[in-house]
Amino acid sequence: MFKNLRIVLVLLFACGLVYPLAVNGAANLLMPEKANGSLIEESGKVRGSELIGQAFNEPKYFSGRVSSIKYDGAGSGSNNYAASNEELAKRTKDDINAFLVANPGVKKEDIPADLLTNSGSGLDPHISPLAALIQVPRISKERGIQEEVLRKLIKEQTEGRQLGIFGEPRVNVLMLNRSLDEK
Amino acid sequence: MDLLQTGIVLLMVVTLAVPMGKYIAAVFSLESTKLDKGFGKIEGIIFRLGGIAGDSMTWKQYAKAVIISNFVMFGAGYLILRLQTFLPLNPNEIGNMDPLLSFNTAASFLTNTNLQHYSGESGLTYLSQMMVIMFLMFTTPATGLAVCMAFIRGLTGKESLGNFYVDLVRAHTRILLPLSFLVSMLLVSQGVPQTLSPNVEAMTQEGNVQQIARGPVAALESIKHLGTNGGGFFGVNSSHPFENPTPLSNVIEILSMFLLPASLPFAFGSMSGRKKTGRMLFGAMAIMFLGFLSVAYISETYGNMALQEAGLSQEEGNMEGKEVRFGIAQSTLFTAVTTAATTGTVNNMHDTLTPLGGMVPVAQMMLNCVFGGDGVGLINILMYGILAVFIAGLMVGRTPEFLGRKIEAGEMKLIAITILIHPLIILVPSAIALATGMGSAAVSNPGYHGISQVLYEFTSSAANNGSGFEGLGDNTPFWNISTGLVMLFGRYFSIIAMLAVGASMMVKKPVPETIGTFKTDNSTYMAILLGTVLVVGALTFFPVLALGPVADALTLR
Numbered sequence: 034m035f036k037n038l039r040i041v042l043v044l045l046f047a048c049g050l051v052y053p054l055a056v057n058g059a060a061n062l063l064m065p066e067k068a069n070g071s072l073i074e075e076s077g078k079v080r081g082s083e084l085i086g087q088a089f090n091e092p093k094y095f096s097g098r099v100s101s102i103k104y105d106g107a108g109s110g111s112n113n114y115a116a117s118n119e120e121l122a123k124r125t126k127d128d129i130n131a132f133l134v135a136n137p138g139v140k141k142e143d144i145p146a147d148l149l150t151n152s153g154s155g156l157d158p159h160i161s162p163l164a165a166l167i168q169v170p171r172i173s174k175e176r177g178i179q180e181e182v183l184r185k186l187i188k189e190q191t192e193g194r195q196l197g198i199f200g201e202p203r204v205n206v207l208m209l210n211r212s213l214d215e216k
Numbered sequence: 217m218d219l220l221q222t223g224i225v226l227l228m229v230v231t232l233a234v235p236m237g238k239y240i241a242a243v244f245s246l247e248s249t250k251l252d253k254g255f256g257k258i259e260g261i262i263f264r265l266g267g268i269a270g271d272s273m274t275w276k277q278y279a280k281a282v283i284i285s286n287f288v289m290f291g292a293g294y295l296i297l298r299l300q301t302f303l304p305l306n307p308n309e310i311g312n313m314d315p316l317l318s319f320n321t322a323a324s325f326l327t328n329t330n331l332q333h334y335s336g337e338s339g340l341t342y343l344s345q346m347m348v349i350m351f352l353m354f355t356t357p358a359t360g361l362a363v364c365m366a367f368i369r370g371l372t373g374k375e376s377l378g379n380f381y382v383d384l385v386r387a388h389t390r391i392l393l394p395l396s397f398l399v400s401m402l403l404v405s406q407g408v409p410q411t412l413s414p415n416v417e418a419m420t421q422e423g424n425v426q427q428i429a430r431g432p433v434a435a436l437e438s439i440k441h442l443g444t445n446g447g448g449f450f451g452v453n454s455s456h457p458f459e460n461p462t463p464l465s466n467v468i469e470i471l472s473m474f475l476l477p478a479s480l481p482f483a484f485g486s487m488s489g490r491k492k493t494g495r496m497l498f499g500a501m502a503i504m505f506l507g508f509l510s511v512a513y514i515s516e517t518y519g520n521m522a523l524q525e526a527g528l529s530q531e532e533g534n535m536e537g538k539e540v541r542f543g544i545a546q547s548t549l550f551t552a553v554t555t556a557a558t559t560g561t562v563n564n565m566h567d568t569l570t571p572l573g574g575m576v577p578v579a580q581m582m583l584n585c586v587f588g589g590d591g592v593g594l595i596n597i598l599m600y601g602i603l604a605v606f607i608a609g610l611m612v613g614r615t616p617e618f619l620g621r622k623i624e625a626g627e628m629k630l631i632a633i634t635i636l637i638h639p640l641i642i643l644v645p646s647a648i649a650l651a652t653g654m655g656s657a658a659v660s661n662p663g664y665h666g667i668s669q670v671l672y673e674f675t676s677s678a679a680n681n682g683s684g685f686e687g688l689g690d691n692t693p694f695w696n697i698s699t700g701l702v703m704l705f706g707r708y709f710s711i712i713a714m715l716a717v718g719a720s721m722m723v724k725k726p727v728p729e730t731i732g733t734f735k736t737d738n739s740t741y742m743a744i745l746l747g748t749v750l751v752v753g754a755l756t757f758f759p760v761l762a763l764g765p766v767a768d769a770l771t772l773r
Binding site: 036037038039040041042043044045047048049050052053055056057059060061063064067068069070071072073078079080081082083084085086087088089090091094098104105106107108109110111112113114115116117118119121122125126129141142143144145146147149150151152153154155156157158159160161194195196198199200201203207210211214 | 217220221224262265266267268281284285287288289292335337338346347348350351353354355381384385388393396397400401404405406407408409410411412413415416417418419420421422424426427428429430432434435436450451452455456457458461462463464466467519520522523525526527528529530531532533534535536537538539540541542543545546562563564565567568569570571660661662663664665668685686687768771772
């Protein structure tokens with residue numbers, strides 16, 4: 034028993050303190066911005082993190098995905114609706130109707146699925162390029178910016194597959210909206 | 217593009233697994249190797265501090281060392297969780313964890329399960345994340361690897377089973393610690409935070425306040441995958457953008473969790489001098505894995521017909537509970553790998569998978585030998601391998617042999633009991649939970665899916681996986697105690713029984729191979745092995761799968 038206690042304490046010290054502190058030191062020395070959470074700062078104030086989505090409810094902003102936690106980054110999660118749960122179908126129907134009202138001229142079957150589904154984390158910073166493009170007429174009307182300009186902006190903000198292969202093409206909603214406000 | 221990116225990742229797994237298998241064989245060699253020069257000094261210090269002599273052990277001594285050392289680890293973890301609010305590194309002012317939840321959490325991380333009935337953001341201090349979670353994330357896969365090595369030494373008739381403490385320490389110093397450091401750095405380069413500073417408050421673009429939780433994430437993230445642990449820093453695990461920010465971080469995490477389970481068959485081949493048998497084991501597991509992955513991918517691509525009905529196009533596939541950066545391909549691959557390697561980390565919410573897509577993780581955990589967790593997965597497939605030889609032996613009327621040693625009543629009894637224990641600790645508690653209000657009250661999704669939620673929780677506990685259908689409201693005394701016990705039983709029963717089997721095989725006289733010997737390195741044997749695993753699995757679990765996911769799929773409109 035005593036022998037076990039000794040070796041466990043040695044491992045506790047090595048794995049629970051020395052290792053994470055070594056990683057911490059190296060990460061903050063080599064990549065301080067990323068190690069701190071890729072924060073966006075504006076004149077000393079934190080405006081968010083590049084990696085964490087924000088809630089966009091105003092019509093003049095591109096909206097992101099559904100988030101049952103309203104993009105509160107103190108936590109994370111979703112409602113975990115099963116495919117067969119009727120609440121899921123109901124939420125989706127309501128969201129489709131609301132989207133069609135806010136975006137007149139859009140056809141129901143053209144709405145990309147990612148825009149009206151809850152992300153796993155509730156903090157997904159991205160939408161698909163199609164989900165951004167479908168909002169262009171609304172933003173154009175709200176802001177008086179030509180649709181062509183907006184489409185170009187989306188193209189600039191689109192991240193391709195990583196290394197040309199991995200993942201999906203996507204647009205960071207926060208970064209897109211920030212570039213809108215800078216216009 | 218989906219097939220290409222999936223194929224490339226799997227090709228990378230195989231490319232890495234072969235040399236890694238050789239390396240593992242050298243790490244745990246009983247003879248002295250070149251590695252002793254490099255690592256000997258630091259290990260010498262650890263042995264001296266720990267008071268370890270390193271003599272070879274009998275199976276009883278080995279099993280006793282496993283149990284007592286693990287018990288001490290459990291105690292240390294439990295104490296820190298109960299007292300965390302008084303300890304340093306608590307910038308977000310988190311309170312102590314209650315006794316039952318602490319029991320469940322300590323048991324969960326001790327058994328390599330990492331089932332989480334708490335959310336990291338609000339439930340753990342940074343010190344607990346480091347000294348409970350990360351600490352156990354190292355020691356438990358190291359324990360699994362050690363036992364696996366002792367089992368192989370027994371099966372192949374080496375001079376002894378080895379010394380548990382030496383194996384435990386070598387797994388840390390030669391494999392887990394250096395690899396974790398490297399992977400942590402790669403993950404930070406993708407944007408995974410690593411800081412001891414408190415959460416930040418941001419002023420959003422629309423002018424509201426947003427809290428952003430962070431912490432020492434990268435250091436945990438690497439060992440979470442390398443050790444097939446799976447417990448996330450945050451509640452939603454690897455679907456959180458801070459745990460898994462890019463498709464490339466996703467690939468790194470997949471490779472990390474598949475690396476050791478996939479390389480162990482090759483390590484077995486090296487250690488036993490039967491490379492072909494090692495490759496055959498790898499092939500059998502790979503065939504099962506590809507089958508399951510295909511079902512998940514096809515089902516998720518097809519989408520959710522209930523949403524199609526509601527008017528939302530399913531051209532993108534079933535995106536509820538998934539992240540845009542991963543899409544269907546990187547999500548289903550992750551799901552298939554995490555439940556094959558019984559890691560339990562998730563990059564999409566398994567509760568929101570389509571019914572058949574969600575059956576894939578459950579089924580892989582039920583079989584529990586599609587690669588499996590670090591060490592224990594190989595033990596399980598070898599156990600089925602012996603069962604397959606035994607059944608084949610019965611069919612042709614010969615005394616069954618495995619690796620040139622006779623298999624007799626003693627070993628077969630232990631193996632049969634171990635194989636039966638797994639369904640027993642899944643089905644009995646599931647039945648109790650569904651029959652009583654204590655269990656069924658936690659179900660969050662109506663209908664047949666509710667049965668799947670309960671079944672998933674106990675399957676995940678028994679297989680020491682740790683993922684969940686997370687809608688289940690599981691932080692209650694019933695769930696904390698029942699899953700805690702299932703996890704402990706699922707882990708230690710098979711470990712002890714297989715050490716005994718290994719020891720009894722070790723002392724047997726090798727029988728010379730003749731023309732009549734049943735070969736264990738060809739495709740006939742692979743087919744019998746696959747048949748054994750699938751028939752045993754289907755006979756045991758098909759009825760309950762029919763009640764849960766299958767009924768859910770058939771009634772979904």
